Amino acid sequence: MTLKTLDASFVEGIKTGVFLLALAPLIKLGIGFYIDALGANPIEKITRTTGYWTLTFLLITLSITPVRRLLGWNWLIRLRRMLGLFAFFYGSLHFLTYLVLDQFFDWPAIVKDIVKRPYITVGFPSFILMIPLAITSTDRMISRLGGKRWRWLHRLVYLSAVGGVVHYWWLVKKDITNPATFALLLGILLGIRLIYRARGLIKVRLGPKTVSS
Amino acid sequence: MKKNEARIKASEITPRELFYARRRFMQLAAGASAAALLPESVLAGDKLADVKTSAYTLPDKLTPMEDVTRYNNFYEFGTDKEDPAKNAGRLKTRPWTVTVEGEVNKPKVFDIDELLKLAPLEERIYRLRCVEAWSMVVPWVGFSLAELIKRVEPTGNARFVEFISLHDPEQMPGQKFSVLEWPYREGLRMDEAMHPLTLLAVGLYGEVLPNQNGAPVRVVIPWKYGFKSAKSIVRILFAEKQPVSSWTQSAPGEYGFYANVNPAVDHPRWSQAKERRIGEFLKRKTLPFNGYADQVAHLYTGMDLIKNF
Ligand code: HEM
Numbered sequence: 286m287t288l289k290t291l292d293a294s295f296v297e298g299i300k301t302g303v304f305l306l307a308l309a310p311l312i313k314l315g316i317g318f319y320i321d322a323l324g325a326n327p328i329e330k331i332t333r334t335t336g337y338w339t340l341t342f343l344l345i346t347l348s349i350t351p352v353r354r355l356l357g358w359n360w361l362i363r364l365r366r367m368l369g370l371f372a373f374f375y376g377s378l379h380f381l382t383y384l385v386l387d388q389f390f391d392w393p394a395i396v397k398d399i400v401k402r403p404y405i406t407v408g409f410p411s412f413i414l415m416i417p418l419a420i421t422s423t424d425r426m427i428s429r430l431g432g433k434r435w436r437w438l439h440r441l442v443y444l445s446a447v448g449g450v451v452h453y454w455w456l457v458k459k460d461i462t463n464p465a466t467f468a469l470l471l472g473i474l475l476g477i478r479l480i481y482r483a484r485g486l487i488k489v490r491l492g493p494k495t496v497s498s
Numbered sequence: 499m500k501k502n503e504a505r506i507k508a509s510e511i512t513p514r515e516l517f518y519a520r521r522r523f524m525q526l527a528a529g530a531s532a533a534a535l536l537p538e539s540v541l542a543g544d545k546l547a548d549v550k551t552s553a554y555t556l557p558d559k560l561t562p563m564e565d566v567t568r569y570n571n572f573y574e575f576g577t578d579k580e581d582p583a584k585n586a587g588r589l590k591t592r593p594w595t596v597t598v599e600g601e602v603n604k605p606k607v608f609d610i611d612e613l614l615k616l617a618p619l620e621e622r623i624y625r626l627r628c629v630e631a632w633s634m635v636v637p638w639v640g641f642s643l644a645e646l647i648k649r650v651e652p653t654g655n656a657r658f659v660e661f662i663s664l665h666d667p668e669q670m671p672g673q674k675f676s677v678l679e680w681p682y683r684e685g686l687r688m689d690e691a692m693h694p695l696t697l698l699a700v701g702l703y704g705e706v707l708p709n710q711n712g713a714p715v716r717v718v719i720p721w722k723y724g725f726k727s728a729k730s731i732v733r734i735l736f737a738e739k740q741p742v743s744s745w746t747q748s749a750p751g752e753y754g755f756y757a758n759v760n761p762a763v764d765h766p767r768w769s770q771a772k773e774r775r776i777g778e779f780l781k782r783k784t785l786p787f788n789g790y791a792d793q794v795a796h797l798y799t800g801m802d803l804i805k806n807f
Binding site for chain 2: 324325326328329386388389391394397398401402403404455456458459460
């Protein structure tokens with residue numbers, strides 16, 4: 286057994302481990318809340334932590350395909366759905382934090398935010414776009430939609446990720462180190478895909494024989 | 499984890515006393531010799547002597563000292579709100595001088611301990627409204643900036659006052675990054691600076707100002723957004739021309755020279771209509787001039803406060 290060819294039970298083990306790890310930020314928040322260790326402004330801390338992990342899980346999810354191709358670790362694909370759903374999970378917590386803790390159902394203020402605050406204007410659709418992806422993540426939905434349509438639909442994740450980075454960039458007051466780091470990472474992940482695509486096109490044009498790859 | 503829990507539990511009993519007992523102990527242990535050379539109590543956490551109560555109080559509940567001292571915007575020590583409490587230990591507040599110069603008849607370099615005795619210290623409870631839409635209620639100790647201004651006798655040309663903060667990346671590690679142009683600069687119009695509400699603050703909760711709150715001397719202008727209240731001041735300059743504040747320079751469309759608290763004028767990226775008072779769950783409505791309209795609105799009669807944000 287090498288890292289390229291892990292057996293199924295080993296992959297299941299990894300999956301359980303990743304699942305528990307992915308819950309760690311939430312557990313940490315929960316404990317922090319319980320022992321009152323979230324600082325002077327706990328609501329802000331919760332909003333920021335959940336937002337941060339939404340974007341982080343989106344980027345981790347997007348890195349699965351390139352890493353799999355580069356290293357040949359095909360089993361990674363078995364983690365992708367779970368990681369994507371964790372992005373949606375933290376995104377939902379992030380949105381609920383805003384709705385309940387931050388705004389406390391102040392609908393006029395929320396509508397005003399969505400219309401007038403550029404970072405919310407971008408964040409809101411970025412979250413909404415994740416909903417159909419989560420709904421269509423089951424095996425049944427994949428076969429109902431058919432692979433081609435499903436893949437097309439799930440390209441929406443790129444919009445969510447770009448929206449998430451723009452959202453972050455626009456909300457920081459001055460220090461853009463973090464959003465810029467996310468932007469760079471996302472740029473790399475999307476760039477790799479473009480390169481693969483371009484190569485694919487060349488392959489088609491030149492015919493398979495001339496491509497050494 | 500265990501250690502942490504134990505600490506939290508202990509601090510729940512008498513948070514402030516315990517916190518300061520520990521801190522004082524560490525300060526004594528670390529700087530016993532240095533402290534022995536100092537004439538008076540000048541360390542953060544030391545009680546200030548002879549502080550009068552004043553008429554400047556509020557019915558609002560005070561924000562606990564732990565929150566006032568661990569949730570700060572002080573980019574000289576880092577851009578996260580927890581950074582100043584973590585990193586401000588390197589700031590040396592003695593010796594310290596404040597150079598007052600420019601359009602004045604009697605320019606003077608004040609030693610900080612001289613400044614502390616310039617006028618009787620009084621406690622003033624002010625609301626603090628940050629431009630980021632959160633607020634606190636803080637019992638400052640100090641005296642009106644006007645007391646200092648009178649002593650240096652501004653000339654007829656003095657129309658503005660500029661406050662310049664310390665610039666020393668060794669003591670202020672955040673200055674190794676150019677998030678803002680250092681040193682931090684802020685300014686007021688003369689009538690704003692002379693207004694009795696404008697406070698030269700040297701203390702907090704009856705004690706010497708903690709480093710992360712702008713030690714050893716700062717200004718507090720309670721009807722303006724927090725960033726107007728310059729911290730760790732080393733120079734006060736009187737001038738005819740309106741100075742350019744650090745935040746205005748960095749984003750002129752977002753942070754104006756006046757920066758009066760105004761629920762009707764939103765920050766371009768977020769609303770200023772409401773604020774979260776630290777420690778409260780529901781947001782409160784933000785008041786014009788942060789609730790000080792009766793005292794200060796007249797300073798701006800005839801001015802377009804949307805243009806002069
Ligand atoms: C309905 C949609 C959304 C709303 C209303 C919303 C709102 C917010 C708010 C209010 C903040 C805190 C701003 C502050 O403290 O100054 C925030 C931070 C953040 N949000 Fe969102 N957001 C939304 C969707 C998203 C999505 C879809 C992502 C990621 C793809 C995301 C990622 C982030 C990040 C990374 C932060 C900053 C975290 C940090 O400061 O470390 N948000 N969001």
